[in-house]
Amino acid sequence: xxxxxxxxxxxxxxxxxxxxxxxxxxxxxxxxxxxxxxxxxxxxxxxxxxxxxxxxxxxxxxxxxxxxxxxxxxxxxxxxxxxxxxxxxxxxxxxxxxxxxxxxxxxxxxxxxxxxxxxxxxxx
Amino acid sequence: xxxxxxxxxxxxxxxxxxxxxxxxxxxxxxxxxxxxxxxxxxxxxxxxxxxxxxxxxxxxxxxxxxxxxxxxxxxxxxxxxxxxxxxxxxxxxxxxxxxxxxxxxxxxxxxxxxxxxxxxxxxx
Numbered sequence: 001x002x003x004x005x006x007x008x009x010x011x012x013x014x015x016x017x018x019x020x021x022x023x024x025x026x027x028x029x030x031x032x033x034x035x036x037x038x039x040x041x042x043x044x045x046x047x048x049x050x051x052x053x054x055x056x057x058x059x060x061x062x063x064x065x066x067x068x069x070x071x072x073x074x075x076x077x078x079x080x081x082x083x084x085x086x087x088x089x090x091x092x093x094x095x096x097x098x099x100x101x102x103x104x105x106x107x108x109x110x111x112x113x114x115x116x117x118x119x120x121x122x123x124x
Numbered sequence: 125x126x127x128x129x130x131x132x133x134x135x136x137x138x139x140x141x142x143x144x145x146x147x148x149x150x151x152x153x154x155x156x157x158x159x160x161x162x163x164x165x166x167x168x169x170x171x172x173x174x175x176x177x178x179x180x181x182x183x184x185x186x187x188x189x190x191x192x193x194x195x196x197x198x199x200x201x202x203x204x205x206x207x208x209x210x211x212x213x214x215x216x217x218x219x220x221x222x223x224x225x226x227x228x229x230x231x232x233x234x235x236x237x238x239x240x241x242x243x244x245x246x247x248x
Contacts, residue, residue, distance in 0.1 A: 012227040
C-alpha cells in the first residue's frame, strides 16, 4: 500500500534541500539557483526565493527576490521552473549579493509583487 | 526614521539563518539546535523545525520534529525558545538522524501534533 514519495499529495520538503536547487525555464535552460528562502516570521509562510545567477545574462552577483508563488517544482527537470524572459529578469528588482535587503520595509516588497504581478503573501 | 530591524513588525528571516540556531529553555539552558525546517509544498508554510541534540539527555542522534508554532524567537537568548521538560523531550516522537521520516503519511504527523497538543498546520 506504500506509494512513491513523489506521488504523495501532502508531502513536505526540507529547507536545506531547496537551497541550492537549480531554477530552469520549461525548455530546461538553467537560469540560476535558489540561494535561500525568506520566511515571514509572523505567519511562518515562505515569502520569497532568493535567486542567484552565475553570470547568466550578465546579472552576475545580483540576487533576485522572487515571490514563492511564481516557482513550480518540475520533477522532470529536477529544478524549480519559472517562466520569465531574459528581459524580465534583467529589469527585475534586485540587490547585490553582499548587500542587505531591507526586508522590514513593505514598500520595497510591494515593488517586487507589482513587478511580477503576483499577490502579496500578507493579504490586503 | 529608520528603526532597528529587530523592532520591525513585518520582518522576514532567511531559511539558512534559522538552520543551526540554538534552541533553549527560558532559563537559557541549551537543549539543541535547529537542523532544518520542513515546509508544506502546497501552502508554502513552515510545518516543523527539526531539532537535533548533541547528546543532551542521552537523546543523541535522534531528530525531533517540533510543530513550528511551538517555537518562539527570543532576542535576549539569541535562540528559539521552547518550553518542554526533559521528560517531554525524552518521550517525544522522533526518528534517527540517518533515517528518513515518512513525511507523506499524515497519520505520523498527527501523532506529533497530538503529542504536543498543537493544532495541525493543514487545518481540520
